[in-house]
Amino acid sequence: MLDEKSNKTFIAKFYGKSGKKVEIHSKQEVDDILNKIQNGKYIVSSIKKAEKKRTPAPPFTTSTMQQEASRKLGFTLKRTMSVAQGLYEGVHVGDRGTIGLITYMRTDSTRISEEARKAAQSEIVRQYGKEYYENRYYKTNESAQDAHEGIRPTYASLTPESIKEYLTSDQYKLYRLIYNRFLASQMSPAVYDTISANIDVGDYNFKANGQTLKFKGFMTLYVETEDIEKEDENTSVPDLIEKEEVIKQKLDPKQSFTEPPPRYTEASLVKALEEKGIGRPSTYSPTITTILDRHYIQKEQKQLVPTDLGKIVNKLLTENFTDIINVEFTAQIEEDFDEIAEGKQNWKKVIREFYDPFEKQVQKVEKELEHVELVEEVSDVPCEKCGRMMVIKYGRFGKFLACPGYPECKNAKPLVETINEPCPVCGGKVQVKKSKRGRKFYVCENNPKSCNYISWNKPKIGEKWEPGKEKLETKGRKKTSSKTKKVTKKKK
Secondary structure (H helix, E strand, O other): OEEOOOOEEOOOEEEEEOOEEOOOOOHHHHHHHHHHHOOOOEEEEEEEEEEEEEOOOOOEOHHHHHHHHHHHHOOOHHHHHHHHHHHHHOEEOHHHOEEOOEOOOOOOOOOOOHHHHHHHHHHHHHHOOHHHEOOOOOOOOOOOOOOOOOEOEOOOOOOOHHHHHHOOHHHHHHHHHHHHHHHHOOEOOEEEEEEEEEEEEOOEEEEEEEEEEEEOHHHHOOOOOOOOOOOOOOOOOOOOOOOOEEEOOOOOOOOOOOOOOOOOEHHHHHHHHHHOOOOOHHHHHHHHHHHHHOOOEEEEOOEEEEOHHHHHHHHHHHHHOOOOOOHHHHHHHHHHHHHHHOOOOOHHHHHHHHHHHHHHHHHHHHHHHOOOOOOOEEEEEEOOOOOOEEEEEEEOOEEEEEOOOOOOOOOEEEOOEEEOOOOOOOOOOEEEEEOOOOOEEEEEOOOOOOOOOEEOOOOOOOOOOOOOOOOOOOOOOOOOOHHHHHHHHHHO
């Protein structure tokens, strides 16, 4: 749409007819509506202006720290907890000696002490001014164990920049994330001016929504991210006037299809575990690390994808242990453990009620599995030593090829995945490999001997490839140790 008086364009979305929302189910319905409104007049029927406030997120719990470190920093859960452990245990900070920089990092509470509040107030006022401070309390989940505070810096005066030279790169990134999140939790809300306009063309209705940031507040320092970015509904909308006509510039019919939910990432899986009451802050990281290490799942970029082995194990467990492999059982056990800790239940009784039927079921399944043969996946690669067709097996570093004649023949070698599309440079086979971060890339089998093809993108027939057009770095970044930094400083 175009507002002629301000000469600004904006987006209005179809809402319905005669003030009632209409769901469109076919292309025919879309075409019928387009034909009726194509040449109509678009009149602003009503405008609503308001002020909206956005409040900051609470200080970190273990799960929210793991989620944000995954989204913002690209850290795995294991890496996050390892770095946090180091910050908690202590870092040598110049003349101050060794200092624990954060509070205990295994907690599901968002509570912070009054002493920490005062320290945050002092630092916020010093850095940003009084208008940026607001004393704020957060409700902790009823099921949370409130023995420890939320994760925060032990000293608000130790800003990330002031101690950067004493921290490793990972320590600095995570400390800055924790510090900014904590400080932002005690800052003023962000304030938006919002506008909502209804636009009518005949009997059909459109809506346009927009907002303008008036006061950044806590957003000056920190904004929480989402694992899946939401569609931006806050398009800029000019200052419209009721009863004025706006000009239609383009009608854009979009058909949406129902898509399956996206695969879990480490961050979204932790969020789901927490929401469903499965596990505790201390168990999220080892749980996900274990199923990765056992190759039940693998990472494809950030997404967690089940392997063939994982599907087999999942099928076996869900078919034979239906009473245990479900969300309700896991959450109930957590509640039972909490009641044992509080003295409300007898631990022997809880364990006995679980273990007796479980042991019988395990024995039953073991007998049944004695007659089950696991069919090995046979490849099309012959063994160079004995001629048998090699089979695909799983090892510490993923899939590999092994001779089925073991132990007589112990031949084994890496499994190289290839695609049907030929190399766009020399016509050779294109191999699929993974970088250290789990991202797939494509390389010619003749690279580097007689071909230089390597690309992040899957080759397409007829598509030209230019060397050097895209940067491909498969090696990790060089790390500068804290010792090197100190030596450089002394030389200066």
